[in-house]
Amino acid sequence: MGEGDQVQQLNFFTENTDQELDKVITFLKGIPNFERKLGRILRKSIDEVVNGRYTGRYSIEQLDKTEKTYIGTRVQHMLQHELDLPYGEVMDALVDGIEVDIKFTIGKNWTIPLEADGHICLLISADDNKSIFQAGCLRISSEVLNSGKNRDSKRTINAEGRELITWLVSNGSLPGNALLKLDPEVIKKVYSKKSGQERINELFRSCPGIVFNGAAIESVAMQKDSSKRVRDARNIWLKPEGISIYSGKYDNDKLLEKGLSPLEKDEFMSFYDLESETN
Missing domain, CATH: 1.10.10.10 (Winged helix-like DNA-binding domain superfamily/Winged helix DNA-binding domain)
Structure with a gap:
């Protein structure tokens, strides 16, 4: 099977049989002012980790690797609090009763853990220098992930997987720094x-x-x-x-x-x- 056939098959699965994914997308899109709320959540999460009051810092680039990773944790917890999403039993949150993992990156890709296989991920990225962000949903499977793993056995999303992301916000306005x-x-x-x-x-x-x-x-x-x-x-x-x-x-x-x-x-x-x- 060629790459084109694989993408077509995956698109068919996503568009025609994934009712849970459709429910998650519909729920999130139905949140009033979702884009604006998410932008504010990201701004506040970044600012809290930069912690300028005590450090004098103002840029993500001034953080160490551990602190940069912690931004994702702040985004997850703040998003659940601000959007009133219950904690999941397996994944991070319940969205309309469906287990969803929340993944955030300041880079160009997301690292997906083994336990997310078969589950839906809410994928969020932000570029503070450009004041933009994205948010979309994807059902995780081996077909949408690159084969290489990091030391924690996490994998990134491949080109075919990116084509399958349903974007809730494709070019959102991140409140500026x-x-x-x-x-x-x-x-x-x-x-x-x-x-x-x-x-x-x-x-x-x-x-x-x-x-x-x-x-x-x-x-x-x-x-x-x-x-x-x-x-x-x-x-x-x-x-x-x-x-x-x-x-x-x-x-x-x-x-x-x-x-x-x-x-x-x-x-x-x-x-x-x-x-x-x-x-």
């Missing part, structure tokens, strides 16, 4: 400041019009009460320089008046405010 988009010289300048207050001041001074979420603020401040550093930057340090800091929690009405998009509750953005300079 603005620090990853900054010029390296700007990052260097911000982190060269000694105190958390000075770093926050420099961040908003150097990056007008850029939206920073709470995790980014914590990574720069490296303090528990990072929001106080923002308030002090806004009310004491930067106001005399004609710089205004807007908060999604309090200032969306002002942003709308200026014809700008509103921010999320934990987001902040600075502007060189001409009105402040003339008053």
Whole structure:
């Protein structure tokens, strides 16, 4: 049997006889705002493992191998909690009563354990640098896996298997990590400041019009009460320089008046405010 015939046979099986897979896909697609919820889950999972408040880190690339692996564990548990999915007896979760394994990667493929053979996997990947993610479902079998195994006997999905993934989100928008988009010289300048207050001041001074979420603020401040550093930057340090800091929690009405998009509750953005300079 040629590769084309094999793919055709697998497609026939998936499309015509796998009622459990259809139920899982229908259930997940039926979750209101599924793509947006999943994007937020991924953003929060990554930020929690990066742990910028205590480490000053802001990038997955700054993590060691064990920490990178742990992102997948956080994604699994947070996804089950946020989407109200019960724990499975064999696999990670029950989706509409069906055992489903949840697999996450920041790479280009997923590693599938032996015990997932015959079960459905919810496959999720994220690229923080590009602010995108994917999520899809696949029934695992030897036909959809590469023959090579790692030291834990896990195998990756082959080209034929990729063709069989039913994508729930093919090009999702991952809430951005603005620090990853900054010029390296700007990052260097911000982190060269000694105190958390000075770093926050420099961040908003150097990056007008850029939206920073709470995790980014914590990574720069490296303090528990990072929001106080923002308030002090806004009310004491930067106001005399004609710089205004807007908060999604309090200032969306002002942003709308200026014809700008509103921010999320934990987001902040600075502007060189001409009105402040003339008053």
